[in-house]
Amino acid sequence: MRHSGATRSGSNLVLTGPTGARPGAVGFLTDTTLCIGCKACEVACKAWNGLPADDFGLTGFSYDNTKDLGAATWRHVAFIERFDGGDGRRPTDLQPFQSDWLMLSDVCKHCVEAGCLQACPTGAIVRTEFDTVVIQQDVCNGCGYCLPACPFGVPALSATDHKAHKCTLCYDRLKDGLEPACAKSCPTDSIQFGLVGELLARARGRVETLQGRGVAGAYIYGDRTVGGGGGIEGLNAFFILTAPPEVYNLPARPELPQRKTMPSYLTTIGTAVALGVAAFFSLRERGGA
Amino acid sequence: MGVGREERVGGAEDSSRPTPGAPRPAYERRWEARRDGGEGGGQSAGDEARDSYYGLPAIHRPQWNWLIVLYFFLGGIAGASYAIAGIARLFDDAESRRIARAGRYLALATLIPSPVLLILDLGRPERFHHMLRVVKIRSPLSVGTWVLTLFGGVCALTALGQAAEDGLLGRDTALARLGRAVPERGLNLLGLAPAFALSGYTGTLLAATAVPLWTKRALLMGPLFLASSMSNATAAIALILALTPGSGEAGRRRLERLETVATVAELALLLAVRGGLGETIARPLVTGRLGRVYRLGVLGIGLGAPLALRAGSIVRSRAPSRAATTLTSALILTGGLLFRYAILYAGRASADDPQATFALARADERRRT
Ligand code: SF4
Ligand code: SF4
Numbered sequence: 001m002r003h004s005g006a007t008r009s010g011s012n013l014v015l016t017g018p019t020g021a022r023p024g025a026v027g028f029l030t031d032t033t034l035c036i037g038c039k040a041c042e043v044a045c046k047a048w049n050g051l052p053a054d055d056f057g058l059t060g061f062s063y064d065n066t067k068d069l070g071a072a073t074w075r076h077v078a079f080i081e082r083f084d085g086g087d088g089r090r091p092t093d094l095q096p097f098q099s100d101w102l103m104l105s106d107v108c109k110h111c112v113e114a115g116c117l118q119a120c121p122t123g124a125i126v127r128t129e130f131d132t133v134v135i136q137q138d139v140c141n142g143c144g145y146c147l148p149a150c151p152f153g154v155p156a157l158s159a160t161d162h163k164a165h166k167c168t169l170c171y172d173r174l175k176d177g178l179e180p181a182c183a184k185s186c187p188t189d190s191i192q193f194g195l196v197g198e199l200l201a202r203a204r205g206r207v208e209t210l211q212g213r214g215v216a217g218a219y220i221y222g223d224r225t226v227g228g229g230g231g232i233e234g235l236n237a238f239f240i241l242t243a244p245p246e247v248y249n250l251p252a253r254p255e256l257p258q259r260k261t262m263p264s265y266l267t268t269i270g271t272a273v274a275l276g277v278a279a280f281f282s283l284r285e286r287g288g289a
Numbered sequence: 290m291g292v293g294r295e296e297r298v299g300g301a302e303d304s305s306r307p308t309p310g311a312p313r314p315a316y317e318r319r320w321e322a323r324r325d326g327g328e329g330g331g332q333s334a335g336d337e338a339r340d341s342y343y344g345l346p347a348i349h350r351p352q353w354n355w356l357i358v359l360y361f362f363l364g365g366i367a368g369a370s371y372a373i374a375g376i377a378r379l380f381d382d383a384e385s386r387r388i389a390r391a392g393r394y395l396a397l398a399t400l401i402p403s404p405v406l407l408i409l410d411l412g413r414p415e416r417f418h419h420m421l422r423v424v425k426i427r428s429p430l431s432v433g434t435w436v437l438t439l440f441g442g443v444c445a446l447t448a449l450g451q452a453a454e455d456g457l458l459g460r461d462t463a464l465a466r467l468g469r470a471v472p473e474r475g476l477n478l479l480g481l482a483p484a485f486a487l488s489g490y491t492g493t494l495l496a497a498t499a500v501p502l503w504t505k506r507a508l509l510m511g512p513l514f515l516a517s518s519m520s521n522a523t524a525a526i527a528l529i530l531a532l533t534p535g536s537g538e539a540g541r542r543r544l545e546r547l548e549t550v551a552t553v554a555e556l557a558l559l560l561a562v563r564g565g566l567g568e569t570i571a572r573p574l575v576t577g578r579l580g581r582v583y584r585l586g587v588l589g590i591g592l593g594a595p596l597a598l599r600a601g602s603i604v605r606s607r608a609p610s611r612a613a614t615t616l617t618s619a620l621i622l623t624g625g626l627l628f629r630y631a632i633l634y635a636g637r638a639s640a641d642d643p644q645a646t647f648a649l650a651r652a653d654e655r656r657r658t
Binding site for chain 1: 342343345348349351373377379380382384385388411412413416417420423425429430431434486489492497498499503507509511512516543544547550551554640646647649650
């Protein structure tokens with residue numbers, strides 16, 4: 001297996017190469033230039049995982065009706081209509097690929113260093129033998145700390161069972177040697193499943209091809225340079241995008257929240273010492289006071 | 290690939306716009322503002338699609354509510370009043386003993402509701418003990434759970450010892466014997482660590498998230514909550530002493546000194562946090578109801594007014610009267626509760642604002658280059 005120069009022994013990351021994923025890690029390459037917005041992935045995911053339907057409403061701003069990843073929506077297809085300039089009018093010439101609609105099937109990124117996993121106080125969130133991130137439903141107690149701890153807004157508490165849910169990368173299917181339901185159902189191979197190292201190599205080739213065909217803005221979101229930096233060490237589910245990440249509601253430079261834990265413990269301890277000393281001198285009996 | 294573009298502050302997303310009825314998600318308000326041609330002069334969907342996904346939140350906001358606000362308040366007081374009691378106990382005069390006694394009972398009284406509030410907040414309260422399966426140093430919530438557990442034991446034992454000393458447990462009951470057997474001195478010092486940890490970890494709990502308003506000034510959040518807990522606990526102890534007959538002037542004067550230090554530290558830290566947020570991320574603390582709570586409640590009632598009153602009594606160089614202490618204590622405690630309310634709910638609002646999330650990522654980018 002080709003693996004992009006990054007190895008991990010124990011928890012010691014070798015900080016080279018585009019991803020910190022373990023050899024043997026699996027993930028998704030979601031190539032947005034191939035997405036036709038059919039939502040087969042959303043439906044297949046719900047069907048396989050037994051997830052209930054969402055509230056069928058019209059958002060009024062696009063063909064999107066699930067709006068966001070949620071407790072019962074583990075794939076979410078975003079529809080972004082591109083307008084020309086600032087005048088709000090549609091352009092008269094089309095960009096190569098996807099015309100003036102950008103579509104992206106969003107999903108849990110299965111971060112190499114995952115904020116949700118590090119935050120979870122019950123140990124419900126674990127890293128599996130496939131290097132994916134899974135919430136064990138028999139352990140989660142619905143504390144909700146993984147929600148704000150994910151830099152991508154993925155886990156959500158269910159209003160039905162009050163536990164946190166998100167994509168498992170079809171752990172049960174992987175166990176049986178099957179590819180995840182969404183990748184299986186994608187009619188254009190916009191969603192590709194495989195070893196992260198191989199997918200990254202394929203993605204790099206695809207970006208080159210796209211740029212050769214005139215999509216100058218094509219790039220990979222989810223390696224250490226874009227989308228997977230800031231201590232996250234890469235995303236096992238990554239994307240090929242053609243517009244700035246914000247357009248797809250993805251942060252340009254996400255950061256692993258727990259990078260800040262140790263430094264902020266230290267400043268807190270320092271303050272405790274200072275206030276303790278202040279308390280000592282304030283509460284001390286003073287002659288004549 | 291245009292990462293790191295200009296921070297855009299669109300008028301249409303100004304949350305100060307009055308919204309009738311119950312509060313709705315930010316994107317709905319933005320949508321309405323856009324439809325009505327609102328203050329932003331009618332942004333089109335195309336305008337918004339250029340720099341966020343139709344204004345929808347980019348991260349999921351925390352679900353915490355008033356239960357957690359109340360826990361932050363009571364847990365902070367529990368830890369800090371135990372710490373103050375422990376430090377006062379190092380001295381052996383009557384006033385110090387009075388401060389220590391009040392602090393210890395107060396710590397126990399504010400500690401008892403804390404786990405109840407935390408457990409009620411869980412989606413599955415019956416599974417609260419799953420928190421005790423693991424210890425995760427990098428998760429402030431895990432650390433906080435263990436700190437609370439450890440502190441609970443220490444605090445209860447100390448209060449038992451105090452009660453035995455005060456003769457509240459009868460003369461020769463089993464509890465009184467147990468209370469007298471408590472190794473008071475050692476426990477006192479040992480308890481300082483979990484006590485301070487309990488009153489400050491809540492800040493790091495908020496800091497170690499992706500919520501822009503909480504994590505932007507991550508290093509100052511723990512110190513801020515710690516200083517606030519200190520000032521709240523001092524105010525609460527002073528209030529108890531002011532309301533109990535027999536306590537002297539000296540105790541009030543000492544507590545006043547500590548309270549002034551803690552309040553000044555809290556004010557400085559709060560302004561440093563607020564000043565470092567930047568326009569977009571700080572918006573929930575500026576506009577609307579939360580903005581008013583922050584300015585009037587936190588800065589005005591909680592910090593400004595007590596410090597002004599203090600300055601008066603320091604200038605006159607007299608110990609504060611019972612009435613003055615009661616008033617400043619009430620102001621500080623009200624401010625402490627409102628501070629936690631404002632920070633928690635402003636964090637939820639900033640998580641709902643994709644521009645805040647993106648501003649955070651861009652600011653980080655600038656810092657790194
Ligand atoms: S994208 Fe969020 S939920 Fe998924 S692994 Fe990363 S931190 Fe966890
Ligand atoms: S809600 Fe569940 S999965 Fe999320 S942090 Fe809490 S216990 Fe862990």
